[in-house]
Amino acid sequence: MAKEQRIKVTVNGTAYEKTVPVRLSLADFIRDHLNLTGTHLGCEHGVCGACTVSLNGRSARSCLTLAVQADGAEIVTIEGLRSADGTRHPMQQAFYEKFALQCGYCTPGMLITAIELLRENPDPTEQDVREALSGNICRCSGYQAIVDAVLAVARKEFA
Amino acid sequence: MKPAGFDYYAPRSVDEALHVLADAGQDGRVLAGGQSLMPMLNCRILSPAALVDINRIEGLDRLDATAESLTIGALVRHADLLRNAEVSKGWPLLAEATTYVAHPAIRNRGTVCGSVSHNDPAAEQPSVLVTLDGTVLIAGGAGEREMPAEEFLTGMMSNALEPGEMVVGLRYPRPPAGTGAAFVEYARRLGDFALAGAAAMLTMREGVCEKARLTIVGMGDGPVRAREAEAVLTGRALGGKQSKDAFAEAAAKVIAAVEPADDVHASAAYRRHLAGVLTTRALTTALARSGGA
Numbered sequence: 001m002a003k004e005q006r007i008k009v010t011v012n013g014t015a016y017e018k019t020v021p022v023r024l025s026l027a028d029f030i031r032d033h034l035n036l037t038g039t040h041l042g043c044e045h046g047v048c049g050a051c052t053v054s055l056n057g058r059s060a061r062s063c064l065t066l067a068v069q070a071d072g073a074e075i076v077t078i079e080g081l082r083s084a085d086g087t088r089h090p091m092q093q094a095f096y097e098k099f100a101l102q103c104g105y106c107t108p109g110m111l112i113t114a115i116e117l118l119r120e121n122p123d124p125t126e127q128d129v130r131e132a133l134s135g136n137i138c139r140c141s142g143y144q145a146i147v148d149a150v151l152a153v154a155r156k157e158f159a
Numbered sequence: 160m161k162p163a164g165f166d167y168y169a170p171r172s173v174d175e176a177l178h179v180l181a182d183a184g185q186d187g188r189v190l191a192g193g194q195s196l197m198p199m200l201n202c203r204i205l206s207p208a209a210l211v212d213i214n215r216i217e218g219l220d221r222l223d224a225t226a227e228s229l230t231i232g233a234l235v236r237h238a239d240l241l242r243n244a245e246v247s248k249g250w251p252l253l254a255e256a257t258t259y260v261a262h263p264a265i266r267n268r269g270t271v272c273g274s275v276s277h278n279d280p281a282a283e284q285p286s287v288l289v290t291l292d293g294t295v296l297i298a299g300g301a302g303e304r305e306m307p308a309e310e311f312l313t314g315m316m317s318n319a320l321e322p323g324e325m326v327v328g329l330r331y332p333r334p335p336a337g338t339g340a341a342f343v344e345y346a347r348r349l350g351d352f353a354l355a356g357a358a359a360m361l362t363m364r365e366g367v368c369e370k371a372r373l374t375i376v377g378m379g380d381g382p383v384r385a386r387e388a389e390a391v392l393t394g395r396a397l398g399g400k401q402s403k404d405a406f407a408e409a410a411a412k413v414i415a416a417v418e419p420a421d422d423v424h425a426s427a428a429y430r431r432h433l434a435g436v437l438t439t440r441a442l443t444t445a446l447a448r449s450g451g452a
Contacts, residue, residue, distance in 0.1 A: 001166035001167075003164060005167065022165070022166075022167035022210075023161065023162045023163070023164055023165060023167075025161070025201075028161075043160075044160035044161075044201050045160065045197075045198035045201050045202055046194060046197065046198050046265065049262070049264065052264050058238070058264075058267040058268075059263055059264040059267055060264055060267055060268050061194075061264055061265070061268070063197075063201070064193050064194055064197040064198065064201075064268065065193065065197070065268070066167070066190075066193075066197075066212075068167055068169070068212075069190075069193075069212060069214060113263065113264065116263065117263070130349065131349055131350075132263055134262055134348065134349035134350040135261065135262020135263060135264055135265060135350055136262075
């Protein structure tokens with residue numbers, strides 16, 4: 001049985017074809033094989049949320065997904081949030097202006113999660129936002145500013 | 160925090176998956192959502208020789224609601240239940256409990272069948288299947304069999320699957336008219352494993368409880384059916400003060416029956432207290448939702 005397998009994935013609109021060990025996580029694939037180090041790895045067992053990426057349009061823990069499982073998938077990481085001309089995504093702009101990041105370690109996962117929340121629930125309450133972000137741990141414990149930023153985007157302050 | 164090496168299979172059919180599992184015997188593991196299995200691989204709590212990824216099998220993501228029952232395939236994710244209007248209408252207990260399952264990204268990938276098979280004592284889905292008198296659909300070399308949830312859940316993180324078998328679905332009978340149900344749990348932080356939880360279902364007819372189901376979460380080797388509390392309620396008139404007394408009696412039975420453990424998260428005494436409080440809350444809400452009070 002082959003310990004490696006060839007996979008095709010589209011990450012942030014770019015198609016890649018690579019041979020990967022079957023036990024390689026999607027997170028390590030994104031960081032070490034594609035050199036997209038914006039996706040962070042914290043706990044590596046699904047608790048912290050730092051490695052959250054968008055997998056076929058839904059948020060997923062890239063540490064709990066194998067790279068081979070992503071064969072044929074469309075992935076968006078934090079590097080894919082900016083538009084082609086370099087303009088920040090409204091959620092990135094809100095995080096920037098509302099001081100919603102300190103060390104920045106949790107930020108990539110927070111952004112992917114927050115963007116998915118507003119797509120599914122464009123008018124969330126503060127409690128909705130806190131619930132949605134409950135799976136993303138901020139080690140600086142700067143949650144208040146993060147919640148404020150998400151609510152500001154919901155109010156279209158950064159459209 | 161990297162998994163040990165394994166052979167990776169991505170079968171396209173249940174038959175193909177069963178062949179691989181039969182060859183692998185005890186060393187094979189089914190990978191569905193991976194939200195419990197992958198952490199165990201990463202932490203090397205498990206090191207299976209063969210990983211059988213069923214995500215590419217067509218049809219396992221199906222969800223069928225009929226007049227009699229809801230059947231969900233092995234690839235139905237927790238989030239799929241939350242997005243389905245038939246589930247929230249016909250099986251509101253299932254929908255409510257699912258909102259307590261972990262966090263959005265975990266619910267997007269994790270499967271209901273996987274959670275039931277994993278049978279973590281603090282998990283919501285096994286308790287719902289038990290409360291709703293659900294069954295587990297199992298495929299193996301000898302064909303398919305259907306097993307009641309309580310028979311399937313054999314203990315702490317274990318189930319009645321034989322080597323070479325796999326879970327292909329779950330079936331939840333449609334609760335009869337006059338039924339109210341509620342799921343409540345308490346966790347220190349949103350989405351964490353619950354310290355305690357309770358799932359209740361009451362079927363009422365003309366003010367009398369025709370059938371009661373009560374299952375306690377986080378208090379044993381898996382979901383704990385509170386049979387003595389159910390017996391207290393069955394056949395009893397429930398309304399106003401009557402229900403208050405009956406629910407207090409039921410809660411006392413639960414407190415006497417559960418055997419929680421001390422750990423770093425909470426003392427056994429506190430968990431036992433929670434079991435009583437959550438029992439009363441679940442029953443009170445279930446009764447109100449039945450339209451019978």
